[in-house]
Amino acid sequence: MKSRPEASGGHGSHTVQRDNKPALTNRISRIEGQVRGVRKMIAEDRYCIDVITQISAIQSALDALALQLMESHLAGCVQHAVHEGSGEVAIAEVIGVMRKLAR
Amino acid sequence: MKSRPEASGGHGSHTVQRDNKPALTNRISRIEGQVRGVRKMIAEDRYCIDVITQISAIQSALDALALQLMESHLAGCVQHAVHEGSGEVAIAEVIGVMRKLAR
Amino acid sequence: MKSRPEASGGHGSHTVQRDNKPALTNRISRIEGQVRGVRKMIAEDRYCIDVITQISAIQSALDALALQLMESHLAGCVQHAVHEGSGEVAIAEVIGVMRKLAR
Amino acid sequence: MKSRPEASGGHGSHTVQRDNKPALTNRISRIEGQVRGVRKMIAEDRYCIDVITQISAIQSALDALALQLMESHLAGCVQHAVHEGSGEVAIAEVIGVMRKLAR
Numbered sequence: 001m002k003s004r005p006e007a008s009g010g011h012g013s014h015t016v017q018r019d020n021k022p023a024l025t026n027r028i029s030r031i032e033g034q035v036r037g038v039r040k041m042i043a044e045d046r047y048c049i050d051v052i053t054q055i056s057a058i059q060s061a062l063d064a065l066a067l068q069l070m071e072s073h074l075a076g077c078v079q080h081a082v083h084e085g086s087g088e089v090a091i092a093e094v095i096g097v098m099r100k101l102a103r
Numbered sequence: 104m105k106s107r108p109e110a111s112g113g114h115g116s117h118t119v120q121r122d123n124k125p126a127l128t129n130r131i132s133r134i135e136g137q138v139r140g141v142r143k144m145i146a147e148d149r150y151c152i153d154v155i156t157q158i159s160a161i162q163s164a165l166d167a168l169a170l171q172l173m174e175s176h177l178a179g180c181v182q183h184a185v186h187e188g189s190g191e192v193a194i195a196e197v198i199g200v201m202r203k204l205a206r
Numbered sequence: 207m208k209s210r211p212e213a214s215g216g217h218g219s220h221t222v223q224r225d226n227k228p229a230l231t232n233r234i235s236r237i238e239g240q241v242r243g244v245r246k247m248i249a250e251d252r253y254c255i256d257v258i259t260q261i262s263a264i265q266s267a268l269d270a271l272a273l274q275l276m277e278s279h280l281a282g283c284v285q286h287a288v289h290e291g292s293g294e295v296a297i298a299e300v301i302g303v304m305r306k307l308a309r
Numbered sequence: 310m311k312s313r314p315e316a317s318g319g320h321g322s323h324t325v326q327r328d329n330k331p332a333l334t335n336r337i338s339r340i341e342g343q344v345r346g347v348r349k350m351i352a353e354d355r356y357c358i359d360v361i362t363q364i365s366a367i368q369s370a371l372d373a374l375a376l377q378l379m380e381s382h383l384a385g386c387v388q389h390a391v392h393e394g395s396g397e398v399a400i401a402e403v404i405g406v407m408r409k410l411a412r
Binding site: 227230231234235237238241242244245248249251254255257258259261262264265268269271272275276278279282283299300302303306307 | 371378386403
């Protein structure tokens, strides 16, 4: 696993993420329910177009979750890194993960 | 829920989907595991960038699942509809769901 | 360049595409204008966020263009191929290009 | 047009963007050429699948351009805003444009 930069240790992103934790947990629990719903649709031989429609709803929910995490990360860890003078590294990491989210 | 077109009743996409069912079930089960993994990462205050990286892996897996379903659907239901003379309706439906999958 | 399947020769997708040609030409011309606009914004050192916003508008316009081409292709070439018994090949090709459009 | 935040005035993102200008100009010029190529393909009734493949290549090139602009923006304007104490506003703006780039 990717090593955890100094800047994220015990403050910054972590404080922010902890504040958001109920919202994040709620989002991921709903996504889990949606994925179980798709598994059930496949098991029941439901109409393909309806299954794909559900999958696209899950994609949107995951995008929203990723954006919320990114916002926490920028407001917490990245701001902290900028103050500490290690902003460039934190920004390179953000761009790296944005590249994965793009097509 | 979207009404199920005549063309999908008991043959076409359904036969194909049934053939693929173990593969589809396998894919969605793995995705369920990945989503549970993300829930655990959030619960454990894991580093945001690592969580987002995992979310992007789930997005890719969902894309692959949607494409496999689409392939079954085109090979089954849509081909059948074309033979029956109702291809235009089936194609409009495919484009509608592709629009949801696009950004 | 990718070889052109038999099924697309002189009918099928081509007839359909020709019907749509003014609409397609119109769309791509507008996209060309948008891209020139972005070049001008870069030349004028415009605010990054505004440039990225324009880029996302171009992405949406390209998605719409790709979907319109796909619709023509399904209604023309793919339907024709299905009637001729070579539907599987045409569908594999459609899935291949959908995979490129997905992330 | 979106108002230009104080933080971007004459330094920050602008200095960085100016450093990158040849690279950015080069990228957008190549994209313009690709778009002209697609217009020519449409004019010549080229095979739909080949046109869509070219469109997906343009999408990738635009994503790369957007990421490069975002990197400049984070390294310049956003870092500057963080130092000035207006990081939250700059970050909200970044998330807003990321939402447009997501699906």
